[in-house]
Amino acid sequence: MKNVVILGSTGSIGKNALDVIRNLRHKYKVVGLSANSRWELLAKQVEEFKPKSVSLADGRWIKELKNKLPQNSVQILTGTDSVKEMVSRDDVDIVISAIVGAAGLPAAIEVIKNGKTLALANKEALVMAGGIIVSMAREKGVSIIPIDSEHSAILQALRAGHPNEVKKVIITASGGPFRDYPKEKLSEVTLEEALNHPTWQMGQKITIDSATLMNKALEIIEAKWLFNLDSTQIDVIIHPESIVHSLVEFCDGSVIAQMGLPDMKVPIQYALTYPYRENGNVESLDLAKLGSLNFRKPDMDKFPALRLGYEVVEKGGTMGVTLNAANEIAVQAFLDRKIKFTDITKTVEHVMKEHNFIKDPTLQDIMDADAHARKETKKCIS
Numbered sequence: 397m398k399n400v401v402i403l404g405s406t407g408s409i410g411k412n413a414l415d416v417i418r419n420l421r422h423k424y425k426v427v428g429l430s431a432n433s434r435w436e437l438l439a440k441q442v443e444e445f446k447p448k449s450v451s452l453a454d455g456r457w458i459k460e461l462k463n464k465l466p467q468n469s470v471q472i473l474t475g476t477d478s479v480k481e482m483v484s485r486d487d488v489d490i491v492i493s494a495i496v497g498a499a500g501l502p503a504a505i506e507v508i509k510n511g512k513t514l515a516l517a518n519k520e521a522l523v524m525a526g527g528i529i530v531s532m533a534r535e536k537g538v539s540i541i542p543i544d545s546e547h548s549a550i551l552q553a554l555r556a557g558h559p560n561e562v563k564k565v566i567i568t569a570s571g572g573p574f575r576d577y578p579k580e581k582l583s584e585v586t587l588e589e590a591l592n593h594p595t596w597q598m599g600q601k602i603t604i605d606s607a608t609l610m611n612k613a614l615e616i617i618e619a620k621w622l623f624n625l626d627s628t629q630i631d632v633i634i635h636p637e638s639i640v641h642s643l644v645e646f647c648d649g650s651v652i653a654q655m656g657l658p659d660m661k662v663p664i665q666y667a668l669t670y671p672y673r674e675n676g677n678v679e680s681l682d683l684a685k686l687g688s689l690n691f692r693k694p695d696m697d698k699f700p701a702l703r704l705g706y707e708v709v710e711k712g713g714t715m716g717v718t719l720n721a722a723n724e725i726a727v728q729a730f731l732d733r734k735i736k737f738t739d740i741t742k743t744v745e746h747v748m749k750e751h752n753f754i755k756d757p758t759l760q761d762i763m764d765a766d767a768h769a770r771k772e773t774k775k776c777i778s
């Protein structure tokens with residue numbers, strides 16, 4: 397029996413993770429759940445999965461949560477140290493981090509510090525502080541297993557060879573809802589159109605990131621840190637069907653792809669069972685029914701976010717945290733209908749250009765750069 401904590405259990409990944417565990421109850425037990433503010437759903441999850449502790453980041457709803465749950469049935473936590481307390485328990489084996497955005501960084505660090513396996517959906521943590529996280533994990537002997545479908549695909553394909561035989565990785569991208577829009581029309585797209593992703597059902601922030609292709613930029617950076625790659629070893633290819641989740645090319649010319657229907661339950665389950673597999677509760681892939689799969693080069697001119705991702709991989713330092721913070725603020729402004737779709741990437745690029753670059757930042761430097769970039773982005777937007 398493996399004991400699992402899910403951080404961000406009320407989100408799209410969190411709910412899928414609970415679905416996976418429902419199907420694997422004989423091997424995995426939920427011992428901790430956490431969310432930001434959706435206390436009603438969290439209470440329902442507690443009733444079903446009976447974890448030992450539960451945490452709500454936003455303390456405003458803690459009374460409601462306490463009233464809803466039977467007394468002494470579960471430890472109820474709130475505040476900044478609650479995640480720390482939850483993941484440090486001796487009986488915790490794996491922590492799924494499905495928190496969205498920068499709030500996931502301190503959580504990821506706590507998980508690693510406590511020597512627990514980190515099943516990571518929260519790519520923003522790696523984008524912000526990949527260098528620090530990866531070296532800390534190496535020191536502690538902690539595995540970071542990606543949940544992101546592309547990185548799970550790469551992890552699976554890498555098992556076909558040795559690390560020194562890898563030539564490059566090829567990350568697939570659906571291209572988002574605007575892949576066939578003419579560039580001139582992009583500034584006029586609506587929030588509703590941007591939230592309508594063609595192949596994946598996800599939280600709002602990552603759905604907008606997928607429309608700007610900033611999500612792919614974040615994933616290029618994520619791949620650099622997870623698999624120790626330089627920018628020449630990471631390609632991106634547009635693949636509208638989202639069936640091939642990514643590929644690895646080896647030195648002998650062999651290319652290994654991982655495929656499956658677009659369903660996050662597959663990479664979530666693999667992160668839990670790695671390096672083994674268990675029976676899954678997902679539909680089989682029917683290639684004959686699909687008939688054909690398409691691939692084409694991404695248009696960097698139309699989606700400049702991709703270029704910014706490569707810039708972060710090449711320059712490192714505080715570039716990643718700055719890109720991420722500026723993007724979080726700009727995406728929120730777009731969700732609030734304060735800026736146009738194309739202003740998201742323009743703003744991020746501007747803030748990256750102007751920021752005080754530090755080549756080898758400490759964690760404190762990263763937190764400072766994060767705060768600075770948020771302030772500058774807000775200024776820029778207003």
Ligand code: NAD
Nearest residue numbers: 404405406407408409431432453495496499517518598599
């Ligand atoms: P979501 O918005 O649906 O859910 C986010 C979760 O994070 C919620 O449970 C929320 O309560 C929690 N949360 C937010 N702020 C918090 C805070 N300050 N403290 C504690 N918890 C907080 O998002 P999602 O789509 O599930 O994505 C989660 C992460 O997984 C993101 O980093 C995203 O990039 C990544 N990811 C998602 C998908 C997908 O299919 N949804 C695929 C790959 C990667």
Ligand code: MG
Nearest residue numbers: 544545546615
């Ligand atoms: Mg992905």
